[in-house]
Amino acid sequence: MTTDDFYATDPSARASWRLAILMGRNARTYKFALGNALLHHASQGHTEIPLRDLAAPYAMAILERGAPQAPGSGAELGATDFLTIAAEESAESRRLGRPTDRLLDAAERSMPGMVMDKFHNHNRVPVPHRFYDIVGxxxxxxxxxxxxxxxxxxSYELEGLRAExxxxWSIVEGSFASGIGRSxxxxxxxxxxSTLHITDPHRRRSVTGVAEAVAGFQHGRCHICDESLDGDRPAVDHVFPHALMRRYASVGGWHGPDLDSLWNLAVAHTKCNGEKSDRMPTPEELTRLARRNEAIMRSPxxxxxxxxxxxxxxxxxxxxSDWRTFLREVGKVCA
Incomplete structure (x- = not known):
């Protein structure tokens, strides 16, 4: 699946947002802090705001989450660099519950060149929609x-987009963190x-929830009925039912791939998931799963x-080499 295919599936502003947030390059996490600040202001009905007002929630989000760039990804930091100032002003900003004037100055000064000029780019190609412009x-x-x-x-998907x-952010932050990033x-x-959380393979340290991590790659739609999740608390469906592994284990062993792996887990309405139970996936569901996995393969x-x-x-x-062939082979194992 190409970027054009992903957007063509749902040619909306939401799809452009997901291209920027879910599928852009992740040498740094500044864009997540910016995205958080943009949603904060836009959800309050703001249409035009001073850059300094946008810089405040942006700077605090950086302090709260940390790990803004991959180890070794940037040059040695100078005394006036935003990250240097953020480290020096962190304790006082946290005490105040807002960025200090010095940190706010640094954020306001650095945001255009450091993140805002790049936010709309997806692998050096602009996403179909622009979300802001800087004037003055x-x-x-x-x-x-x-x-x-x-x-x-x-959008009715706002809370889902925030969760995505x-x-x-948690996934990328985890991959930057010392000690777990390499694995x-x-x-x-x-x-x-047991928890349906994505974890580090060695430490079993929770990174984030499966549903939140993959819903955007499904365009916020139920894998089973293909309708919007629409604020419903989603379930995580084993597309090829997990019961197959138990069933085959009793008659000579399961010889297929691990059905608890990310490739086989999709987000669905709770009602749809309950009605599906342990049945095999339909051809339409397999097509959607292949497209979803291809979209994830486009992410970093x-x-x-x-x-x-x-x-x-x-x-x-x-x-x-491709998901359609892979899923056909899994189907043969299950037959």
């Missing part, structure tokens, strides 16, 4: 929020079946790594 100069700079951002902020942003980047993630590590390794290793003796 110096302290008079103003951010004009677009009608596309208003559509995102007033937070989940993606996530090189080996991908695994899933704790570690989710990309997880699915790439599945294609490479999950079926002994076979290195399969």
């Amino acid at each position: 100069r110096g302290r008079a700079r103003t951010v004009r929020l677009s009608s596309a951002l208003e559509q995102v902020a007033r 942003l937070d989940a993606r 996530l980047i090189e080996e991908g993630v695994c899933v704790d079946r 590590m570690p989710l990309h790594t997880t699915l790439r390794l599945t294609l490479k290793n999950a079926i002994p003796g076979r290195r399969i």
Whole structure:
């Protein structure tokens, strides 16, 4: 699936937002802090705000989450660099519950070049919708929020979009964190079946929820009925039912791939998931799963790594390059 295919499936402002948040390059996490600040203001009905007002929630989000860029991804920091100032002003900003004037100055000064000029780019190609423009100069700079951002902020999917942003931020942040980043980047993630959380494969440390991590790659739609999740608390469906592993284990062993892995977990309405129970997936559901997995493969590590390794290793003796072929082979194992 190409970027154009993902957008063509749902040619909306929400799809453009997901391209920027879920599928852009992740050498840094500044864009998540910016996205959080944009949703904060747009959801309150703001259409034009001073850059300084946008800088305040942006700076505090950076302090609260930390790990804004991958180790070794930038040059040595100078005394006036935003990250240097953020570190020095962190304690006082936290005490005040707002950024200090010095931190606010640094954020306001650095945001345009550091993140705002790049936010709309997806792998060096602009996403179909723009969400803001910066006008004016110096302290008079103003951010004009677009009608596309208003559509995102007033969408019935707003809370889901916020959850997707937070989940993606957690995944990327985890891959930057000392001690767990290497395993996530090189080996991908695994899933704790008891909690349905994505975890680090070595430490079993929770990174984020499966539903929040994958819903955006399904365009916020139920995998089973293909209708919007529409604020419903979603369930996580095993597309190929997990019961197959137990059933085959009693008659000679299961020889297929791990059905508790990310490739086989999709978000669905609770009602749809309950009605599906342990039945095999329909052809339409397999098509949607292939498209969803192809979309995840367009995102940066570690989710990309997880699915790439599945294609490479999950079926002994076979290195399969595409999801449609892979799912057909799994179907044969289950027949």
